[in-house]
Amino acid sequence: MSDFAVNTRRLRLRQWKDADRAPFAALNADPRVMEFFPSVRSRETSDTAVDGYMATIAAGGFSNWAVEVLETGTFIGFVGLSVPQRALPCMPCVEIGWRLAAEQWGQGYASEAARCALALGFDHYGLEEIVSFTALVNRRSRAVMERIGMVNANEDFEHPALPVGHHLRRHCLYRITPPGANPA
Template sequence: MSKSITQTDRLILRTWKTTDIAPFTAMCSDKEVMRYFPACLPKKETISLVKRFHERYEQNGFTYYAVELKETGEFLGFCGMLMQTYDSPFTPNVDIGWRLKKAAWGKGYATEAAKACLKLAKETLALKTIISVASYTNGPSIHVMQKIGMKKVGAFNHPVLVITPDLNPCEVYQISL
């Protein structure tokens, strides 16, 4: 049973449900959606990712939430926060991130969902700072980071991207709440 975490005028951010698996698998196998990641994800890895999102929610009280269009209930992707512990000068830290299907691009959904997450982080979770990380080539996500008030604080070579060096370095943005 999914639980609504927060809402905006157009979106519901909620915990994941089994009916999200098929559209999320389709999204994660889309080469254009995944162009800033090392590879597309097969169904088994996508299911494992959703399981980790559930586990992180249970452990920390936050995760990357499923995002749905309020008007229709359509699954759009995810947005939320995760504690990141990979080796970098900026971690451990809570990271805000998003990934939306192609049909949802260019409508302001990522910005709207991210602003709702920042509000949740401040008012409910009492977090003090949030970072966001994206490949230097990922202009759309960097633009969202800037639109939600984040400022660039540095760059580093992400250890997960060593197999795809053309995605490094990653830029790091931060906001104080």
């Protein structure tokens, strides 16, 4: 499955390439993109993340897929599914997430790619629920969650990776189940 790729109307979600490493590191070093994270990320941290994503996808699992614009082949970030690495109140769970270059915002790419990732999660991987969470103040990501049909679970929590008093510590949780499913 190392050649994984799926297309939407305008985008391709695919396995990562070594050529994605530099633009991904630049995206992770951009304070606009990382506004709702504790800090920007180094090239080394970005490369380590890519290595993990590639290995999981190659093994046939889901992960954060590289996203490119079909028309140009331009890498613009990631959208994908993952199991959170930290113990969170919503565990066990599978999370949908996205991170796109700031220059790509406002074009509907995050919602388009996230809808595709949800469909893969439900139809291909047989997931019964997918969650997403972000800092309460992250209105842009919350808007994407709502556009793709996720519902605020009203289960706000303190993110354990952030210190008490940190302005990003309070997180909201959104959930979605497959179309036609009866949530408990």
